[in-house]
Amino acid sequence: MSRFGAYVRDRLNSSFAECWEDFGDSPGVRLAEFASASWRTASGPVMAPGYVRSHTRVLDAQVQRSAWDGSLIGSVSLVAPWPERLLRSYQWQGDLSWRDWPTELRGEGYEYAHPTEEDVTRRPFLQASVALSFPVPMHRLPAVPCGPRDGVEWAARAMVSALVAKLNALVGPVLEELDGGRLR
Known part of the structure; x- marks a missing residue:
């Protein structure tokens, strides 16, 4: 079973x-x-x-x-990766250092993960998706x-x-x- x-x-x-x-x-x-x-x-x-x-x-x-x-x-x-227009310009970020999708080691490799609440209190994330x-x-x-x-x-x-x-x-x-x- x-x-x-x-x-x-x-x-x-x-x-x-x-x-x-x-x-x-x-x-x-x-x-x-x-x-x-x-x-x-x-x-x-x-x-x-x-x-x-x-x-x-x-x-x-x-x-x-x-x-x-x-x-x-x-x-x-x-x-998804960030749109090309955002990758070419840093002006939109202002004084912030935006982060992409975080990854975590799981099993045999890395997997994308949602940032934790603790992560978000420390830095901003722009998580592109399709x-x-x-x-x-x-x-x-x-x-x-x-x-x-x-x-x-x-x-x-x-x-x-x-x-x-x-x-x-x-x-x-x-x-x-x-x-x-x-x-x-």
Whole structure:
């Protein structure tokens, strides 16, 4: 039994319950709802650390069913370098020495982190970020189980894997550019 599986089983009557509501003639809405519930369960703050690992530049990654049409939408926030115009000029800083995103040693390398309250009392920070919002293609996503007792844990695991692949395909090129042409 996996930790992710335990979280899925724990949410069968809450997060996953909506997946088997009557969505009329739209199986796509059911698929988007199951994908959304699977992603929420696999990522923080539900699971900490999350079942899904992310690139050090990823501040947040969400996948959810659109209230507009029931499709699947994604949003990802990334740490970004300062805009070129700010890099070329120091006039905007006044007498302050603005700092970029702080980093912390975690695991095998450095990761971006939000400055602590103590850090902010000592110096100012300008933390640039990029927000991506996009439709997530639903073709070739795994099928939704027929009910809450039909292998939901394994279906959720397969769904998260498929969503990771789709998000990597969509966000990966942006990360490559931000990292100077290479993925970490």
